[in-house]
Amino acid sequence: MSDSQREKFERFRAMHFDERPLLVGNAWDAGTARLLASAGFPALATTSAGYAFAHGRLDSAGALTRDEVIANAAEIADATPLPVTADLENGFGHSPEACAETVRAACEAGLVGGSIEDATGDARDPVYDLDVATDRIAASAEAIRGRGFLLTARAENYLCDRPSLDDTIRRLQAYSAAGADVLYAPGLPDLDAVRQVCASLDKPVNVVLGIGAVRFTVSALAEAGVARVSVGGSLARAAYGAVRRAAEELLGPGTADYLSEAMPGSEIAALMER
Template structure:
């Protein structure tokens, strides 16, 4: 398996290249292997997709569970893997820093910290605390093969304030973040405005609600990285529901014509047998 520093340098170089690259979001080792087989150059975990696979809502899993899942994805391919580290798994800056150190320890070469609190009454951290959290995460990543993404969550939490979002991203950049991310921006004009206002590579997520744009359109707007969040997981679950509904309502099995063959899947999965303890 490639050295962690090699993976880190590859991920960093992707952000420094021309145009935009897509970093898709597997939710487990198997989906990671499928995506790697298609020629993607890096992967990023999805907290939503992982939670759905556990029968939970997004942001309902603890740090140990999230990192265990991320470690399995890291082991499944030779690609660089960045992780959705949610809110850092605690409000305190040192908690965010410890999350970064633990993430790097399992082979991740990147990860994101968001400024959402998880509290519906006060969904976004005050700017000063949000910056302290990013700064602590950046200090923890210093000298390590780890690319830190800072997320401004206003638009996902009913606060469609573009000026404040930009102010936060600029402050996160100054605090040491390597990549900036504001999920839920309403349109290409807002995306272009954000990209022009900051001095670090910008990630944009596609596949959520709202308008979608091609990679070429996003690159023209200044985007450097495009992720899909939990939308691939939701697409897979949509396929499952349609197949099950066909069987339940019609008693037919035509869905199988679009399913991957067992041979195709077997060729992409590991043949290593899991060792039993003892």
């Protein structure tokens, strides 16, 4: 690990213990990484959803390969001086060894963090048994021990139609004991659930904005005890929404009012020259 990568890791880890939650911007390519950095985000994350959309694919299990995701994440990490953590899906394999290989590859690509989820990708059995899931996190933690990589463990119950808060907390506690540095349960239904998760854990908790109808605010999440706030694929979806509205305007009334909200080409050029 280079001195630069080590410094990014130390900076990233410390951000999880500030008084305010760390707000992470999820980029899907080098250009959006530079845009989000210029906006003031102190750290970045990748988004498998945003990357999949940009390549005309579904955001679903098996849609992206490990090599594709790591290469995309490396481009994002190279684009700015900010720390970058990666969405590593379910580790691109069922075995603990596959997860270990994935986090090692992410670290070697210049990333200072990454998440492993406990979703199987099989609709008939969507979440790994707890023992299997815990072994996967333990193997991932061992693979990057001492290498300057912040491991996030995700409990996917609420995204897999298994809305059990008790089981979610039990899983996150097990992942913490197995060596995860940050804990994450996407899709929590309300602030009370967020509070219970944070109060039940001994590691920083990440909460994602933009899933379902819930509209958390950063200040409310801070009061609930959240250490890190990410936005998942919601910025990518917002960008797609803007393109669709512009297209509908052109194909409908034929006006171009969308240009009033477009970034000037000179500002974009300045970002890409860095």
